[in-house]
Amino acid sequence: METTIKIKMEQSNKYQSGYPLLMKDALVNPQVLTEEGQRLNVVDEQGNYIGKAYYGLQNKGVGWIVTNKQKEAIDQQLFDQRIIKAIEHRKPFYEDPNTSAFRVFNGEGDGIGGLTVDYFAGFYLINWYSEGIYQFKNEVVAALTKHTDYRGIYEKKRFATDGKYVDDDDFVTGERGEFPIIVQENGVNIAVYLNEGAMVGVFLDQREVRKTIRDRYANGKTVLNTFSYTGAFSIFAALGGAMKTTSVDLANRSLPKTIEQFALNELDYQEHEIFVEDVFKFFKRAVKKEKRFDTVILDPPSFARSKKMTFSAAKDYKNLLKEAIAITEEKGVIVASTNHAGVSPKKFRGFVEKAFAELGLPYKINETYSLPDDFKVHPSFKEGDYLKVLFIERG
Numbered sequence: 436m437e438t439t440i441k442i443k444m445e446q447s448n449k450y451q452s453g454y455p456l457l458m459k460d461a462l463v464n465p466q467v468l469t470e471e472g473q474r475l476n477v478v479d480e481q482g483n484y485i486g487k488a489y490y491g492l493q494n495k496g497v498g499w500i501v502t503n504k505q506k507e508a509i510d511q512q513l514f515d516q517r518i519i520k521a522i523e524h525r526k527p528f529y530e531d532p533n534t535s536a537f538r539v540f541n542g543e544g545d546g547i548g549g550l551t552v553d554y555f556a557g558f559y560l561i562n563w564y565s566e567g568i569y570q571f572k573n574e575v576v577a578a579l580t581k582h583t584d585y586r587g588i589y590e591k592k593r594f595a596t597d598g599k600y601v602d603d604d605d606f607v608t609g610e611r612g613e614f615p616i617i618v619q620e621n622g623v624n625i626a627v628y629l630n631e632g633a634m635v636g637v638f639l640d641q642r643e644v645r646k647t648i649r650d651r652y653a654n655g656k657t658v659l660n661t662f663s664y665t666g667a668f669s670i671f672a673a674l675g676g677a678m679k680t681t682s683v684d685l686a687n688r689s690l691p692k693t694i695e696q697f698a699l700n701e702l703d704y705q706e707h708e709i710f711v712e713d714v715f716k717f718f719k720r721a722v723k724k725e726k727r728f729d730t731v732i733l734d735p736p737s738f739a740r741s742k743k744m745t746f747s748a749a750k751d752y753k754n755l756l757k758e759a760i761a762i763t764e765e766k767g768v769i770v771a772s773t774n775h776a777g778v779s780p781k782k783f784r785g786f787v788e789k790a791f792a793e794l795g796l797p798y799k800i801n802e803t804y805s806l807p808d809d810f811k812v813h814p815s816f817k818e819g820d821y822l823k824v825l826f827i828e829r830g
């Protein structure tokens with residue numbers, strides 16, 4: 436059964452030209468949305484066909500349009516076709532002997548919003564971003580079963596479950612993994628846990644940045660890695676010949692996790708520094724001790740709250756940059772990253788411009804990165820192209 440949903444006149448152009456996210460305020464009759472997973476026939480106010488969608492509550496949206504073709508239905512065949520095409524696009528990754536972790540399916544970029552699938556050395560991890568897309572679990576698992584050779588499938592339900600039962604270890608089917616599983620990324624070992632909450636140990640979208648740091652910004656350098664999580668940037672820097680790396684993260688887990696990653700790559704963590712500390716406190720300490728670093732990595736979350744302060748990339752990134760600049764050597768490099776969709780590339784460069792201007796220092800942007808090829812983006816959904824990374828040389 437399909438429900439017809441109407442797009443308001445003033446918004447219909449946007450949807451006719453391919454915008455995939457259904458916004459509640461674009462709808463004439465939102466009251467027909469009753470059950471997540473409901474299939475929707477999307478039309479304009481005159482009844483002209485726009486596409487087919489499913490109802491699912493995710494962030495600001497109420498669903499995703501998954502096809503504009505009148506002949507297509509949201510059925511097993513559609514999931515099969517989308518998955519086959521996505522796998523085809525990742526062929527170079529499947530064939531790369533030095534990398535065994537990458538994104539196989541990137542939501543709307545691969546034609547179905549609200550759903551991502553990552554590959555970790557034989558295991559697949561499905562992320563469900565709404566109850567709505569979760570209603571299609573059978574179809575998605577069947578498509579993966581038909582079109583891939585997996586050892587096992589795991590899942591993360593990234594939506595409020597209203598007290599409903601959630602698998603304790605996120606296992607779906609196949610073989611259970613023995614965690615950590617060790618994946619490779621450009622020849623580097625990374626420990627991955629698919630059964631320990633939302634984060635698995637590595638953020639795959641930073642692959643190219645890690646490689647660049649290892650290959651070109653580490654040799655002989657002192658490297659400060661702030662918001663270091665499991666220390667992935669530090670490991671790459673150490674392998675690239677860094678004199679010393681310093682990792683700073685306030686989560687207690689970051690210490691054992693970082694030690695584990697060093698050990699996995701036969702590096703002696705005792706030659707490096709790992710601090711469980713608030714980054715802003717660390718900056719103050721470093722300034723007091725007149726410490727300086729050749730390379731400073733800034734990869735904060737979009738929003739963070741600690742006991743003493745809150746950080747929002749949209750409001751506070753400029754000040755974060757100023758603190759980093761103060762402890763960066765002349766000619767040193769700041770790797771500034773944000774995954775906040777609300778901060779455009781232009782705005783992000785604006786923060787850099789202002790931070791240096793306020794300190795009266797020159798700078799130069801050496802290179803920039805955005806999402807890698809496996810994080811396919813939808814041409815009409817720029818918000819999905821969220822990653823911005825700048826390599827900034829301090830004058």
Ligand code: SAH
Pocket residue numbers: 636637638641661662663664665666667668683684685686689712713714715734735736739740741746
């Ligand atoms: N750069 C990491 C990912 C960072 S995830 C990587 O590439 O793997 C964000 C991290 O920031 C989390 O581990 C969180 O514990 C940490 N964090 C958040 N606020 C912080 C703060 N004020 N000081 C230090 N770490 C913080």
